[in-house]
Amino acid sequence: MKRYGMLIDGQWVPARSGETREIRDPADGALLAKVPEAGRVDAEAAVDAARAAFDAGPWRKLTAQDRGKLLFRVGEGIRAHAKRLAELETRNCGKPLAEAAFDVADAADCFEFYGGLATKIHGETMQVPANSLSYVVREPVGVCGQIIPWNYPLLMAAWKLSPALAAGNTAVLKPSELTPLTALELGRIICEAGIPAGVVNIVTGPGAGPGEALAASPQVDKVAFTGGTVTGRKVMTAASGNLKKISLELGGKNPNIVFADADLECAVDGALFGAFANQGEVCSAGSRLLVERSIHARLVEGMLKKIPRIKLGHGLEPGVKMGPLVSAAHRDKVESYIEIGVNEGAKLLCGGKRPKGRAFAKGHFLEPAIFDRVKPSMRIAREEIFGPVLAVIPFDSEDEAVSIANDTEYGLAAAVWTKDVTRAVRVISRLRAGITWVNTYHPTFNELPWGGYKASGMGRELGLYGIEEYLETKQVNINLDENPIGWY
């Protein structure tokens, strides 16, 4: 069992209250670590440190080249500790090791992507109707409060910190109270890379208290949040106090649409992977499978044949494809949706039960569930469950598929499976979602913008769009006329 401090102003410190929180492995309940249980006052101290580092520290004097090099060093540091980080991620949030290893490599790539981008931030010169040299410069926004969830703890920290730092901001990161460990390890790597004290601060604790303090603080210039839509609304309200800039990456109830002409084997694979990767605890999970009626029976049969291959267990065990859910409370929530689905009249084809056996006794495991004959009006088709529960909805026409797909408050991701390229392009253009795929599900690239339409959020992370969220725009007008204005 390891004891961690949290990172404030370059120091590893306890909570002012002295309180700590036990961090446990969701697969077997083992005690992994104790971390400080921050309160508002700790978050405020971290904000003060970030404010001072932005306003008066050496950070703002570094060139973009220097910042870029530091970010590359963070990427190298992540790679140097990749094995340990992946194992820690698996232990802390439950995901299978192969998925954690992928996340760790992706996090390193993300720091390197934004390390490269640091030197490409540029303004422009405009011709104006005056004797003036007029130009536009891009500047960092300032102090960023960054609040992240428990499903991709290290990767979300990378998505938040790397563009903020590339643009020259300072940050206070608050990981989920359940999964702070890899973010704290990342903090160590950031310090070792030579990023000055106070530039990155990491506060461990609950949303109520430190999270709210970050969202509300008048010293914070921008808040970036990933999590549930209900919390997103609260963050937005809190952020309105000083009208801080805001970006929100929220939930989804994403349609995965399979047309009759799709390659059935690929579609079966994509349907299962879309719904059940990372235990289905993914904002972009393909949790609604819309299937053209003529292939509905064959697609369902294909999935049922393959589902026994999703081996449950501790994510560190070889061959495991699905770990536990993140917490007992979260499993209870997901289980309640199984009951809701059955009561609504959907047909539970498989799963939805706690697996039996000693290996599962102390973990929050749940067998992947597939509901068939789901009506678009049912709660299991409308509400984000955020677990391994797939709702299969048959359709008869392209128009009907699009209509069902768009009939949701969300608009994060969507996919289409068809061999007809014209149809693929046509349907994608009709889907109201920010992330779309054709004949695949889930690939995510640091180069491309990530974010949703409608209640799935605002703003975009990743790619060139991601750094825009961390930049202010300033116009500069240099008068070249040496005569007085002569207005009066």
Ligand code: NDP
């Ligand atoms: P939350 O939205 O509650 O948590 C996300 C982050 O926000 C966590 O760091 C949390 O802190 C923090 N937080 C919570 N309340 C506040 C607040 N009032 N002000 C500021 N920060 C706050 O997600 P949960 O973990 O509770 O999950 C709830 C649901 O949200 C899930 O079932 C799922 O539907 C959805 N979700 C969506 C995600 C996505 O990527 N779109 C990711 C995670 C969840 P802490 O956890 O430490 O209390």
